[in-house]
Amino acid sequence: MRVHDERLRFDVTPKPMGLTGSSLITARSVAVLLFLSLFLLILPPFLPPLPPPPVTLLLLPLLLMVLLVFLAFSPSNEPSLAVDSLDP
Template sequence: MRVHDQRLRFDVTPKPMGLNGSSLITARSVALLLFLSLLLLILPPFLPPLPPPPATLLLLPLLLMILLIFLAFSPSNEPSLAVEPLDP
């Protein structure tokens, strides 16, 4: 059984963005956003009003924010990565 040396090749040349479907903003995504925007403008007058959410549900975003702030300022258990020169 032979093992072949396979190397990955990466193409790093910049390519122009076109309307061929590979760009981030396509005609389909723009049409979808316009459709959803129109629905948000048209539907509220026809739908019945919703009751207010329970008080505990209103505390959920506050609790999530407190948790995220705590995690942002807590020290990590990973050792710090130091960059060392390659010269011996």
């Protein structure tokens, strides 16, 4: 039995790389990152110290990590897609 499904097809043609419009790193993104980095270096000495956050707010990252680990190891509801060999 052969399984033929259009969703299983994918394109492997290489994409052109370089500084074109499809590039992920642009001059604008580099400028924004440099601007934010400078602000992180310059502003802290001039800002007043903040009080520590409440303990419940400090537990939020821990709870998010526990939730993500639980979701990572929980079984999926998607049915398994068994594909027979293509030998005649």
